Amino acid sequence: MNKPVSPDELITDEDGPLYAPRKKVYPQSVSGRFRSIKWRLMAVCLGVYYLLPFVRWHRGLGAPDQAVLIDFPNRRFYFFFIELWPQEIYYFTGLLVLAALALFLMNALGGRIWCGYLCPQTVWTDLFCAVERLVEGDRRAQMKADAGPMTVKRAGRRALKHAIWLMIAWWTGGAWVLYFADAPTLVRDLATFQAPVIAYVWIAMLTASTYLLAGYMREQVCVYMCPWPRIQAALTDEWALIVTYKYDRGEPRCSVKKAFDIRSLGEKAGDCIDCNQCVAVCPTGIDIRDGAQLGCIQCGLCIDACDAVMTKISRKTGLIGYDNDINVQRRVAGKQEIFKPVRARTVVYASLITVVCAVMLYALMSRTLLDINVLHDRNPIAVRLSDGAIRNGYTLRFLNKRGFDRVIAIDVEGPANAKLHVIGADSVTPDRPMIVLGRDTTTELRVLVTAAFDEKAEKSVPVTFRVTDIGLGEVASATDHFVLP
Amino acid sequence: MSDHNEIDRVSGRSTTGHEWDGIKELNTPLPRWWVLTFYATIIWAIGYWVVYPAWPLVSGYTTGLFQYSTRAGVATDLADIEKLRGEKMAVLGNALLSDIEKDPALLALARARGKTVFADNCAPCHGSGGAGAKGYPNLNDDDWLWGGSLDQIMQTIQFGARSGHAKTHEGQMLAFGRDGVLKKDEIVTVANYVRSLSGLSTAPRFDAVAGKKLFTENCASCHGDNAKGNPELGAPNLTDQIWLYGSDEETLVETITNGRAGVMPAWVGRLDPVTVKALAVYVHSLGGGK
Numbered sequence: 001m002n003k004p005v006s007p008d009e010l011i012t013d014e015d016g017p018l019y020a021p022r023k024k025v026y027p028q029s030v031s032g033r034f035r036s037i038k039w040r041l042m043a044v045c046l047g048v049y050y051l052l053p054f055v056r057w058h059r060g061l062g063a064p065d066q067a068v069l070i071d072f073p074n075r076r077f078y079f080f081f082i083e084l085w086p087q088e089i090y091y092f093t094g095l096l097v098l099a100a101l102a103l104f105l106m107n108a109l110g111g112r113i114w115c116g117y118l119c120p121q122t123v124w125t126d127l128f129c130a131v132e133r134l135v136e137g138d139r140r141a142q143m144k145a146d147a148g149p150m151t152v153k154r155a156g157r158r159a160l161k162h163a164i165w166l167m168i169a170w171w172t173g174g175a176w177v178l179y180f181a182d183a184p185t186l187v188r189d190l191a192t193f194q195a196p197v198i199a200y201v202w203i204a205m206l207t208a209s210t211y212l213l214a215g216y217m218r219e220q221v222c223v224y225m226c227p228w229p230r231i232q233a234a235l236t237d238e239w240a241l242i243v244t245y246k247y248d249r250g251e252p253r254c255s256v257k258k259a260f261d262i263r264s265l266g267e268k269a270g271d272c273i274d275c276n277q278c279v280a281v282c283p284t285g286i287d288i289r290d291g292a293q294l295g296c297i298q299c300g301l302c303i304d305a306c307d308a309v310m311t312k313i314s315r316k317t318g319l320i321g322y323d324n325d326i327n328v329q330r331r332v333a334g335k336q337e338i339f340k341p342v343r344a345r346t347v348v349y350a351s352l353i354t355v356v357c358a359v360m361l362y363a364l365m366s367r368t369l370l371d372i373n374v375l376h377d378r379n380p381i382a383v384r385l386s387d388g389a390i391r392n393g394y395t396l397r398f399l400n401k402r403g404f405d406r407v408i409a410i411d412v413e414g415p416a417n418a419k420l421h422v423i424g425a426d427s428v429t430p431d432r433p434m435i436v437l438g439r440d441t442t443t444e445l446r447v448l449v450t451a452a453f454d455e456k457a458e459k460s461v462p463v464t465f466r467v468t469d470i471g472l473g474e475v476a477s478a479t480d481h482f483v484l485p
Numbered sequence: 486m487s488d489h490n491e492i493d494r495v496s497g498r499s500t501t502g503h504e505w506d507g508i509k510e511l512n513t514p515l516p517r518w519w520v521l522t523f524y525a526t527i528i529w530a531i532g533y534w535v536v537y538p539a540w541p542l543v544s545g546y547t548t549g550l551f552q553y554s555t556r557a558g559v560a561t562d563l564a565d566i567e568k569l570r571g572e573k574m575a576v577l578g579n580a581l582l583s584d585i586e587k588d589p590a591l592l593a594l595a596r597a598r599g600k601t602v603f604a605d606n607c608a609p610c611h612g613s614g615g616a617g618a619k620g621y622p623n624l625n626d627d628d629w630l631w632g633g634s635l636d637q638i639m640q641t642i643q644f645g646a647r648s649g650h651a652k653t654h655e656g657q658m659l660a661f662g663r664d665g666v667l668k669k670d671e672i673v674t675v676a677n678y679v680r681s682l683s684g685l686s687t688a689p690r691f692d693a694v695a696g697k698k699l700f701t702e703n704c705a706s707c708h709g710d711n712a713k714g715n716p717e718l719g720a721p722n723l724t725d726q727i728w729l730y731g732s733d734e735e736t737l738v739e740t741i742t743n744g745r746a747g748v749m750p751a752w753v754g755r756l757d758p759v760t761v762k763a764l765a766v767y768v769h770s771l772g773g774g775k
Contacts, residue, residue, distance in 0.1 A: 379614030383625040383772065386725030393625065393772050423770045424592040435589070444593065448772045 024146070025219060025285035027129055028139035028277075032304025041117050042126060050171065053178035059083075060403045063440065070180050076440075082364065083440075085401060094360045098353060105349040107235045109341055110322065111242035115228065116299035121221050124172070124214035125283065128165055135161040139280060165215050166207070173206030219284035222297055229294050239340055243298045244323040245278075245289040248332050256313055271319050277309050278302035278320060288320055370408070370437075371399035372467050374478040382485040384453070391450040392482050396465060398445070400437035407470045409434045414463030414482050415451035422447045434470070449482060459484050574598070578759040582635050585766050592766065599767020602760055606752070607768075615771045620730055620747055625772045628727040632716040633775035639765035645751035646719060653751060656719035661703060662742030675699045676737035682712050682724045685732060 057067035057080055064071060069078040077084040084091055106113045115122060136142050136157050145154050177199045178186055189195035190203075213221055222229065236242070250272035254262065259269035272289070279287050281302060286295040288302045300322070307317040327337045377393035385391055400406060409432050412420040422433035423446045437443050449463060466477040491500045493511055503510040533539065537549040548554075577585070577594055585591045604613060610621045617623035622630065631641045631654050646654040661667040667675070677687040678696025687693075701710065707720040714722035721729060730736055730745065752761060768774070 377614060379612060380616035380623065380625055383616075383623065384726060385626055386628045386722065386727050388726045391625075391772060421772075423772075424586050424589055443589070446596070446770055446772075 022220060023285065025283065026139040026142050026280075027283045027285075027301075028280040028305075029133055030281040030301050030304045030308070032301075032307055034300030035304050038117060038126065038299065038301075042123050045118065045120075045123050046127070050175045053175065053183035057081075063403050064182060066182055068179060069182075072180060083401070085399070088367070091360065091364070094356060094363075098356050098360070101349055101353045101356065104235055105346060105353065107232050108237070108240055108343070108345045108349060111236060111240050112229070112232055112296075112298045115222065115232075115297040116243075119228075119297075121213060121226070122283075122297060122299065124168075124210060125218045127168065128214040128218075129283065131164050131168070132161055135164065162215075165211055169207040169210035169214070170203065172210045173203040176206050177202050219295065219297075222284060223295050233294075237345065238325050239343055239345075241322040241324055241339070242292060243288060243296060243300055243303065243320065244325075244328070245272075245291070245320050246318075246323060246328060246331075247289070248328050250289070250319050271310070271315055273309070273313065275309055277305040281305040368474075368476060369401040370406075370467065370469055370474045370476045371401070372465060372476045372478045373397040373399075374465055374480045376480050376483075380485075382483045384485055385450070388453050389450050390453045390482075390484055391448050392463075394447050394449065394465070394480065396445045396447055396478075398437050398443045398467060400439060400441060400443070402439060404439045406437050406439075406472070407434055408437055408467045409470055410445075410447070411466045411468070412447075412449055412463060413466065414449065415457070415461050416454075418449050418451045418463065418482070420447060420449055451482065453484070457484065574759045574763075577763060582639065582762060582765065585762075586635075586770070592770070595763040595766035596770055598760065598763035599765075599770075602756065602764050603767055606756070607764075615768065615773075620745075622729060623727070623773070624768050626727055627773050627775065628722060628725060629716065629773065629775065630714075630719045630721055630729075633769075633773055635765055635769050635774065637716070638768050638774065639761060641749065642756075642761050642764055642768070643751065643753040646749040647746055648748060648751040650751035650753065654719055654749075656707070656717075658707075658720075658740065658745040660742065660744035662738075663744070667699070667703065667741065671695075671699055672738055672741045673734070675704070675741055676734050679704075679712070679723050679737055680732065680734065683726060683732070688734070 052068050053066065055067035056065050057078070058065050059078070064078060066078065067080050069076075071078065075086045103114055132142070136145065148154075174190070177190075181199075186195060186199065190199060217225075249270065251270040252268075253270050253272040253274040255273055259271075259273070262269040278289070279285070279302075281304070282288070283299065283301065284295045284297055286293060288296065303318075303320045303322075306320040310317045310319055327339075330337060373396070375395040375397070377395075381392075383391045383393070396410070398408065410420065410422060411432065412418055420433060422435065424435075433447075435443070435445065447465075460481045460483045462479055463482040464477055464479045466475060468475050491502070491509070492498070493500055493509065496511060499512045501510045501512045534547075535549065536551050537553050538546050539549065540547045573594060577591060577598070580588070580591055585595050603611075603615070607615070611617050611624055612621075615624035622628075627633065629637070631637060631646060641654065644650045644652040644654065646656075659666070662669065662672050673688070674692060674696045677691040678693065678700055681687050681691075681693065681696070700712070704712070707718050708714055708723055709720075712723040714720045728736075729747075730740055752764075756764070
C-alpha cells in the first residue's frame with residue numbers, strides 16, 4: 001500500500017532545484033610528461049584525420065587513386081591495397097570486434113587511456129581549450145574577465161576565439177566529406193560551389209557539432225552523454241593502472257611549514273600541501289583526491305601539475321600517479337609495490353586480439369577475386385524438349401574483383417552427358433563457352449543445361465558450374481540442382 | 486437561461502449566459518493571435534480557390550491560375566521516363582536483331598526491357614516465365630508452331646496468329662468430325678495412329694494401316710507426309726513429345742472432331758517497334774529459340 005504523500009513531503013524550492021546548473025571549468029595550462037604525450041598524440045590523430053584523404057594510391061586506369069575512399073555510388077570501399085565489395089561488409093564487423101577488444105585490453109592495463117588521450121571529444125576539446133587560452137589568457141585571466149564587465153577588448157578577443165573555433169570546426173566537417181569522394185576534385189568543387197548539396201549539408205552539420213561539443217559542452221559530454229565511463233567501470237579491476245592520488249602519502253594535508261613542524265615532533269605529515277593545482281588543471285573540473293570517479297577521464301594532467309609542485313618544494317614526485325588500490329593498501333601495510341600487467345584478463349584479451357587479427361588476415365589473403373552465384377529458373381522449373389530431353393535454365397552471376405578484364409571458360413558437371421548452352425556467349429568451342437568479364441564488375445548470364453531424360457533417375461541431381469580464368473587459372477564454382485519435370 | 490450580463494465574482498469577467506448544471510461559461514475573448522490566424526486561413530482559402538482547381542461546374546471545373554493537374558503531372562513524369570528510356574532504347578532500335586545477342590550489354594538491356602514487357606502483356610497467357618499452359622505454347626521448349634528463329638518470333642509477336650491483322654499467321658485445324666469429313670471410328674483410328682507416331686501406346690485392336698491411310702488422305706496436306714508439321718501453316722509436329730493440348734486419346738479425338746484455332750493477338754499497334762524487338766530477343770533467350 002502506498003502511503004499518501006502529505007503536502008509537507010512534496011519537493012519545494014527549499015529542497016533546491018531538481019537539476020544542477022553547469023559550473024564552468026577553466027582548465028589551467030600545464031606542462032610535463034603527460035601533457036607532452038597528449039600534444040604529440042593530438043598532432044598524430046588530427047594529422048591523420050585531416051591529411052589522409054589527400055594520400056594517393058595508384059590502382060590502375062579507371063579506378064579511383066585515393067588511398068582511403070568510401071565510394072557509395074559505386075558501392076566500393078578502398079583502403080590502400082584493399083578493395084572491399086558490399087558483400088564483404090563483415091570485415092568491418094571484424095574491425096569493430098578488434099576495436100572493442102583493444103579498448104578492453106587498454107582498460108585492463110591502464111584504465112581509460114582512450115578517454116584521456118585518444119577520444120575525439122578529448123582531442124578536439126583539448127585543441128579548443130588551447131585556442132581559448134591563447135586568445136583569452138590562462139585560467140586566472142579568463143575567470144577575472146568573466147567576473148568583470150564586458151569591454152571592447154574582451155569582446156574582440158571573444159569574437160576572435162569563436163572565429164578560430166569555427167574555422168577548426170569547419171575544417172573538421174570539411175575533412176569528413178573528403179573521405180567519400182576524390183579529395184582534390186571535391187575541394188575544388190566545394191570552393192566553386194559545384195559540389196553536391198549533401199556535401200555542404202554534412203559540412204554544416206559537423207561544423208555545428210564540433211563547435212558545440214568541443215567549444216561548449218566539453219566535460220558535460222563525458223559526464224552526461226557518454227556511455228563509456230559506465231561500461232568501463234564494469235571492465236576494470238583492482239590491478240588496472242589508473243590516475244590515483246596516493247592518500248597514504250598525501251594525508252593529512254598541511255602547508256610546508258606546518259608539515260616541517262609536525263615532522264620535527266616525530267609525527268606523520270602528508271605530502272599534499274593542498275595547493276589545488278591538480279583541480280585547477282583538470283579539464284573536467286574534478287578533484288582527483290576524492291578518489292576514482294566518473295568525471296575523471298584519466299588524462300594525467302593532474303600528475304604533471306602535482307609533480308611540478310613537488311619538485312618546487314623539493315619533495316619526491318608521484319604523489320599523484322598511475323597506480324592502483326592494491327598498492328595503496330600494500331604501502332600502508334609496509335609491503336612492496338607490485339605491478340602485474342600479465343594477468344588472466346590481459347592474456348585473454350591479447351590472445352583474442354591475436355586470434356581475430358589472424359582470422360581477418362587469413363580471410364583477407366584468401367578471399368576470392370573471382371566468384372560465381374547461381375540462380376535456378378523457377379517458372380518453369382524444368383522444360384521437356386521435343387526429343388524428350390530435359391532442360392533447366394539458370395542465371396549465373398560472375399564477380400570479377402580484379403582491376404582488369406579477364407576471359408573465363410564455363411564448365412558444367414551434373415547429369416550424365418549434360419550439355420551447356422550460354423546465351424550470348426563468345427563461344428570458342430561449342431562445348432566450352434567462354435566470355436569476357438569486365439574489370440571490377442558483376443556479369444550476369446543466362447545458361448541452359450540439357451540432359452537426356454531418364455525415367456529411373458532421381459527427380460533432382462546436383463549440378464556444378466565451374467568457371468576458370470583462362471589467363472590466371474583461378475577457379476570458382478557453385479552448385480545447384482538439375483530437376484526433372 | 487441566466488442573465489447575459491452577469492459578472493463572475495471570482496474572475497471578474499462577464500458570462501456568456503450559458504449554464505449547465507450550475508456551471509456557467511465565462512465570456513473569455515479569444516487571443517488576438519488566434520483570431521488573426523483564423524482570418525488568415527480564410528484569406529488563404531480564397532486564394533486557394535483562385536490558384537488551384539476548386540469549383541465543379543456543369544461540364545468541367547475551374548482550372549485555377551496555375552492550371553495544376555495531377556493527371557498532367559503523371560503525364561509529365563511518364564514523358565520524362567520515356568525520354569530517359571528513349572536514349573537507351575534508341576541504341577537497341579538501331580542495332581540489327583541478329584547482332585543484339587552478340588553484344589552482352591545490348592543483350593542485358595533487351596532482356597531487362599523484354600522481361601518487364603513480357604510480364605505486363607504476355608504473362609496472362611504464357612505464364613510469368615513463359616512456361617505456357619494447355620493451349621498456350623511453352624516458350625521455353627524447342628517446339629515452335631510458327632518457327633523459333635529471332636525473325637520468326639518477332640513476326641509472330643508483331644502480327645499474331647489468327648488475329649485479324651492483314652499480315653497475321655493463318656492456318657486452321659479443321660473440324661473433321663463436326664463437318665462430317667470423318668466418322669467417329671475413323672477419328673479414333675487416326676488419333677491412335679498419331680499417338681503411335683511419337684511412340685505412345687495405342688488401343689489394343691488398332692488398325693495401323695487404316696490409320697496411315699486416313700492420315701495421308703486427310704492430315705498430310707498440312708502436317709506433312711512424315712507428320713513433322715509445317716511452320717508456314719502453324720501445323721504442329723506430331724512426332725515429338727510436346728503437345729499443346731495434350732496427347733491422350735480423348736484430347737486427340739476432341740481435336741480432330743472440333744478442330745483447334747488458338748488466337749495470338751497482334752502487338753504491332755500496341756507496343757512500339759523497339760519494345761517488340763526487345764521482347765523478341767527476350768523470348769528467344771528463354772531457351773526455346775532456334
